């Protein structure tokens with residue numbers, strides 16, 4: 318990472334996350350001053366200790382000085398304890414705030430953005446990057462304060478004892494710092510890689526748990542294990558790489574310390590024999606130098622920690638800065654439903670810039686309260702058309718109007734409030750049946766929910782469950798059959814009572830017996846409502862007021878069943894294939 322960018326990110330981290338904890342940080346700074354003073358005084362105390370106790374043999378001080386040393390160390394320990402507690406709390410709070418921001422951003426993100434990004438990356442951001450920022454804020458900030466102050470105190474002491482020797486000691490330190498500095502950049506890169514690999518491992522784990530039945534029936538355990546091993550190995554490699562960079566500072570520092578001590582002893586010898594340095598000063602100086610070792614080492618790695626933290630923060634910011642195209646504009650007027658007429662004017666849409674259009678020049682004129690059906694082979698673009706209405710995606714060309722209001726110019730919440738969607742992939746939460754249905758209307762009464770379930774022909778099976786409506790249905794409803802899940806999702810849509818209803822192969826996982834029951838439920842649901850339906854069985858859309866035949870993203874014909882069966886070849890083939 319470039320220095321300019323590093324500073325920019327750290328400044329942002331400070332402004333957005335750290336600044337509000339400034340009081341706590343100041344408190345920690347104050348405690349750091351105590352650490353610095355107590356550390357320096359332990360080194361200083363060796364001077365009177367050697368002089369008075371060893372050389373002058375002063376009995377009074379023989380007790381006082383050791384006592385003072387105990388005091389100094391206790392003060393140091395206590396202030397370190399409190400400073401660490403404060404700063405680690407701040408670090409974890411900041412990490413939690415970032416995690417909440419990411420989660421909040423995912424919730425309002427465009428469907429398209431979520432489609433395009435591997436879910437493992439989000440896992441990596443939340444689990445890994447936020448922890449990186451936490452450890453940088455905690456360890457980094459505290460070390461910076463405590464170690465630089467301690468170093469300052471010890472340096473003052475060294476100058477106090479003997480300035481020539483002090484200058485000698487100081488000369489060698491910047492060399493060490495420069496050597497360690499170069500490791501910072503590599504560190505940032507390595508932790509970034511580790512973060513995304515960690516995310517990939519997490520998603521993979523999720524997949525092999527979810528896909529357990531498929532893995533078993535195709536007997537792919539060995540391959541998946543190989544896969545798992547590869548992914549985990551790659552994570553291990555990255556982590557080892559990080560560890561290697563991290564420990565690389567140690568030999569450099571150790572070697573330098575050796576050189577320092579050797580030079581120091583040699584030079585001290587010269588000073589002592591020329592009478593410029595006394596033996597008690599020497600010991601005090603030596604202690605100061607030894608104590609300076611840890612802060613120098615820690616400060617030398619601050620740059621690395623900063624790079625690591627900034628790289629993680631950068632990845633987090635790149636997620637939460639991603640602009641949201643389709644969002645609720647509070648100052649936009651609410652959608653006002655009158656007749657619920659829906660118009661598509663020359664609508665074209667492609668999922669990816671480079672790809673071919675999924676739907677092209679769609680013109681629809683749907684009368685409120687009627688049922689409109691879409692038929693066509695799979696991949697024709699039926700779902701795409703339906704997904705444009707609640708603005709899961711916005712078309713690149715053309716416009717969509719509901720009662721003459723362009724849907725991009727109305728408040729998004731008011732638009733979605735008026736639309737129910739039942740699709741072939743039913744999404745259920747690991748919660749009770751009642752909670753899953755009430756998802757459509759949080760303040761629904763028990764009676765409303767039970768009525769909705771009756772209409773959806775779901776009440777019978779629900780009542781047979783061990784805990785009835787309070788039964789927990791498992792992750793994505795794993796404890797229910799496909800048809801049962803679909804009936805729950807229809808009940809949910811019935812409960813919402815919206816004027817517009819979208820049915821995307823809503824009965825595809827039902828057998829014909831339950832489909833007949835559910836078809837009644839759907840008739841209940843859609844009565845006098847504006848319904849756009851994609852049916853996988855054409856027999857269910859006989860009664861539709863109008864049927865659009867979609868092929869390769871365009872409307873090739875439209876009309877009633879009778880009209881189409883007479884003149885539309887595509888429709889005829891679709892119909893014949895089903896009768897077979």
Ligand SMILES: Nc1ncnc2c1ncn2[C@@H]1O[C@H](COP(=O)(O)OP(=O)(O)O)[C@@H](O)[C@H]1O
Nearest residue numbers: 432668675693694695696697698699700701702
């Ligand atoms: N999320 C998506 N990202 C990219 N392409 C998609 C996405 N969903 C569907 N498509 C593509 O758009 C075309 C129309 O798909 P879709 O509307 O789902 O067809 P249908 O519902 O008629 O089976 C297909 O070619 C499909 O591959």
Ligand SMILES: [Mg+2]
Nearest residue numbers: 699700701821
């Ligand atoms: Mg579809």
